[in-house]
Amino acid sequence: MPDELSTTPLHPGSPPNAPWWRDAVIYQVYPRSWADGDGDGIGDLAGIADRLPHLRHLGVDAVWFSPFYVSPQHDAGYDVADYRDIDPLFGSLADVDAMLAEAHDLGLKVIVDLVPNHTSSEHEWFQAALAAGPDSPERDRYMFRDGAGDGSRPPNDWKSVFGGQAWTRVTEADGQPGQWYLHLFDVTQPDLNWQNEEVREEFRSILRFWLDRGVAGFRVDVAHGLVKAEGLPPYSRRDHMLEQRTANSPYWDQEGVHEIYRAWRAVLEEFTDPERIMCAEAWVRPVERLARYVRPDEFHQAFNFEYLDTPWIAGEQRAVIAESLRVNDEVGAPATWVLSNHDVVRHASRFGLPQDEPRPNGISAQDRQPDVALGLRRARAATALMLALPGGAYVYQGEELGLPEHTTMPHEHRQDPTYVRTEGEEVGRDGCRVPMPWAKGEPSFGFGPSQSTWLPQPEVYGDLAVDQQVGVEGSTLELYRTLLRLRRERGLGRGSLAEVDGFADDVLAYVAGGTDAPTLVLANLGGEPVTIPDGAEVLVASGELAGRAVPTDVAVWATLPTRTT
Missing domain, CATH: 3.20.20.80 (Glycosidases)
Structure with a gap:
């Protein structure tokens, strides 16, 4: 400290x-x-x-x-x-x-x-695209493409975020295999064409x-x-x-x-x-x-x-x-x-x-x-x-x-x-x-x-x-109720933030909030307890303190007794 x-x-x-x-x-x-x-x-x-x-x-x-x-x-x-x-x-x-x-x-x-x-693939636009066929204005709302080679392979090698390939081939109105549409997620989630x-x-x-x-x-x-x-x-x-x-x-x-x-x-x-x-x-x-x-x-x-x-x-x-x-x-x-x-x-x-x-x-x-x-x-x-x-x-x-x-x-x-x-x-x-x-x-x-x-x-x-x-x-x-109340009362969300120098590397220490009521925020991520500075008064702690010592994996908010430098 x-x-x-x-x-x-x-x-x-x-x-x-x-x-x-x-x-x-x-x-x-x-x-x-x-x-x-x-x-x-x-x-x-x-x-x-x-x-x-x-x-x-x-x-x-x-x-x-x-x-x-x-x-x-x-x-x-x-x-x-x-x-x-x-x-x-x-x-x-x-x-x-x-x-x-x-x-x-x-x-x-x-x-x-x-x-x-x-x-969704059940959206009226996508259903209209399926009915309208290739090169239609309806299909242009989505990412339809012809397949590679003879059309039987996906247009490219993109993968779905959810697993598997990102392309699915549709059956055209005449019953024949047709174009492919892109779905970066599930097959029921066709990507829109934002162009x-x-x-x-x-x-x-x-x-x-x-x-x-x-x-x-x-x-x-x-x-x-x-x-x-x-x-x-x-x-x-x-x-x-x-x-x-x-x-x-x-x-x-x-x-x-x-x-x-x-x-x-x-x-x-x-x-x-x-x-x-x-x-x-x-x-x-x-x-x-x-x-x-x-x-x-x-x-x-x-x-x-x-x-x-x-x-x-x-x-x-x-x-x-x-x-x-x-x-x-x-x-x-x-x-x-x-x-x-x-x-x-x-x-x-x-x-x-x-x-x-x-x-x-x-x-x-x-x-x-x-x-x-x-x-x-x-x-x-x-x-x-x-x-x-x-x-x-x-x-x-x-x-x-x-x-x-x-x-x-x-x-x-x-x-x-x-x-x-x-x-x-x-x-x-x-x-x-x-x-x-x-x-x-x-x-x-x-x-x-x-x-x-x-x-x-x-x-x-x-x-x-x-x-x-x-x-x-x-x-x-x-x-949570206490933290949210104090956050509002002490203006932490709108206030400044400064890192406190001199603590050990495994301690996070900040001065937060306005100059009228600065708040010391101290989180101990290390293996040894950390002592709260003299004169600081604890407002809230995430876990039980040992006197003025902050144990491992505990964070505190405290008032500051004097102006920081």
């Missing part, structure tokens, strides 16, 4: 009149897994509306809903058949309006998902449809996709699900995507009070490439997946925090921090695995199991660190309960197309999508009025249910 706190500035803070989204904490709801109102085992809008007070009680600013549009549900709703209507599985447009009104009454803004890289002006205009219209209904913005799926390299050049590598994309791919992070998003930003700026936003799901590296998505005339936010992918190792955490702030400051954008979502192993389990190995895409009973206690301890500390950082942050449903991944789910219950298309080689994402536990003693742990759940819940979810944690000192739920 340094005798006197000296600091190295990392971030100057947001301007005094910064809009709401620069420091908002946004909670992700995965609709089919959050709350079931009718007992069919699948979450729905009626159930969601009933549970929204939980978010008010938690202290978040907004809620993002994964897709609830009309869909055959081959990829849990990310295969959209109608972007302007609600799948009966979830309810109706009237239910959306009721939910929006309830959220507004609770002071919550609503973000909805937008899936522009592909549609087609009709496609571009359609999505600008979809934006306005939802903005007129009162949503505060959009999370944009596969934002680094959409545009493919001219000529569709060979690329035999299979990009595994959710790995950081590199610049040499012919279908990720192409320059043409930025023109599309500048046009979208112009649409959003037609709407005010509140300012409407877009957040990019863009799995690109390095972070300088990601920062290009949040230039002033494009996205407002972009998920910091480089941060999500960083192991619980002090040097790597320190580097990604500093670099993320640097590149975002260069374009005037806030960093957007995230630790878990519906596509990755929950961080309460991920941090219980060896941190010098790659992040797995799912965990099965046959895999090495995480250290449950260690994972939760580190997850609580990582969350305390994340919520102290300047910028926006996203919280995935159930992480406020410390929910682990379902790592022993029987394979017969798995529904992720990744599991199916790789023939089980990759476990996939079902383990992080298990329905929420609300009450230990109720059917399906309070998820719905019946025992039915679309994915099975592990027994441990009962002990972690909301009713087992609310009001319980030291529970993960109460830790």
